Amino acid sequence: MINSKDKYFLGVDVGSISTNLAVINNSKELIESVYIRTEGKPVDSVQKGIKLMRDQLGEDLAITGAGSTGSARKLTGVIIGADIVKNEITAHALASLHYNPDVQTVMEIGGQDSKIIIIRNGIVVDFAMNTVCAAGTGSFLDMQANRLEIPIEKFGELALQSDNAVSIAGRCTVFAESDMIHKQQLGHPTKDIIKGLCEALGRNYLNNVGKGKDIRSPIMFQGGVAANIGMKETFEKYLEQEIIVPENYAVMGAIGAAILAQEDAAKNPRKSNFQSWDISEMDFQTSGFECDGCSNICEIVEIRRNDTLIARWGSRCRKWDLID
């Protein structure tokens, strides 16, 4: 697959729960991908991800362009030396369009947020994200899996085994959890509770994030939660349409970031800022302090690479801002 004449692009998507990396070639074909957990340490997980990617590729591939996305895109951009830093909605839309150019709806459920992207004729025309709370996202499923001591990977399978979903409140995770505990104490089997939970989250998603949106097929479902076949079935049941889960559903954000880097390099060829594959060997230090200039008490963050200050941000008045 790797050809010395081809150009390669790296995309990194660092979200609240997972860190994904993807390397694509000039024709946007996926070469390798990495999916690991962020575990609250984005810098470490980027370094770990880069190391894994390097091992999987087996050689130090020349990178023509690098892109970063996800909630830690700014930090990641500084660490890897990204040429383009973009939001995850654009990244997901591009990756979905590459996978299926006819797609009209993209549903993405990640760790902390869920989004719906409406596409018509290959252009994003509307999108929505969950508003003030994270009910119905990956973190909650994760937490419940932990509580029930079921590996999260088995969640969907178990839900499929049930044909009698119990009713669970989906509006708020606190209510959902007390409903689940109540049903479990009444003696309902775990699989019925899990199926009920999947249905509650599906309803919550469609009524909250998908409210007022014109959901047309083909519909793609991606993000970490797409691994849960129970959720896929729930959506098929409520929408009465076929749901496509792309093969690389978990790393679509990273693929999107890589596509952005590729498009950017094609439009505006220049030398990439990409650090090197040695990122995993470098020493990155982040430190913070509170500015006492006013009562906003902004928390300033500094990022150092091998003891050189490479970025600083966090002040509302911008007096501390330093990028590159």
Add this chain to the structure above:
Amino acid sequence: MPLSFPYVGTFTYVFESIARGMKRDDIIVPDEPTYRTKQLGSLHSSEFVCTPFKMLLGSIIEVIEKGAYEIVATVFVDYCRLGYYSPLYKIILDDLGYDFDLINLDWFNKVEFFTSFKKLACNVNAVQAFQAFRVGWIKNRYIDQIDKTLYSYGAVEIEKGASYNVAHKLYRQVVETEGMKNIRMLPEIIRKTFDDEVEIDTEAKPLKVGVVGELYAVVEPAINLDIMRRLNDIGVITETPITFTRWIDLGQRMNPFKKWHYKACIKHAKPYVRYPLGGKTRESLGAVIEYKEKGWDGVIHLYPFTCMPEIISRSILPQVSREHDMPVLSLVLDEHTGEAGIQTRLEAFVDLLERKKNDGNGF
């Protein structure tokens, strides 16, 4: 007795001008709301009240701590909980044991309005008081002019932050200018200062996005996480039709030929909402159509968590947006300081507008 008022965006400058004109030399100028203001306000408010209530309460407590005694609270009533702000502030602050006098300027209660106004204008006679008010509404036009210029120059400036600094210098200049002859020169000075001191990229073709929604959420950067500046930073020209002009500018209000943006919006909103539902419901809906007709690219709708009127607009907006092919982004604001969420939505919205404008060809 030291006089003060809570901080409300750039309207603070207008208020300061009016108080100065009434020869009050005991004005305590409120500070911009900070993290502490939010905390103070939410600590002493009911949990489910609108966020502006909390922020204003925090600001009032801060000015009382700075030594203010007479405090001007709400000036407007908007057919929603806003009408209850002042009485509630009084109860809460009394309970907290503060020594203060809350001055409520309620236009709908004429007797109370004039008694309160007289208290404010204790140092001057009626003619001088009216003159001070008139200077206030005229200065308000120029403050609006600075805001408007700032939010368009900010998008195309070459050196980031240049227009922001110029604007802040000019706000002070507007407050401090005295004498009607000098005041009348201000628009020209503002135009010239921006032209001379801000270098702009004349090649740029920036997107244009209107910002509408709940009054306080739109005008106060501390609650909307400085959304106007964020938009400028990603190269978008922005403006808000929601200013204080429509209330205090008696000069323009008496002009029968004045074309009011909000009246046009309310007319546009007629097929969706026929009667007032409080707040800016009809205006927010109509603004989508108004901006579409003006050839702008999109509209951002801001509303504080639990704001009743704007929740109504929020649920009708998708329909208006679809029927008029105008992208709308609704953002709910609360005490949160996590800026990443807002930034992501704004960037994605701007990407969407850009692709739409270029017919899907690249960013």
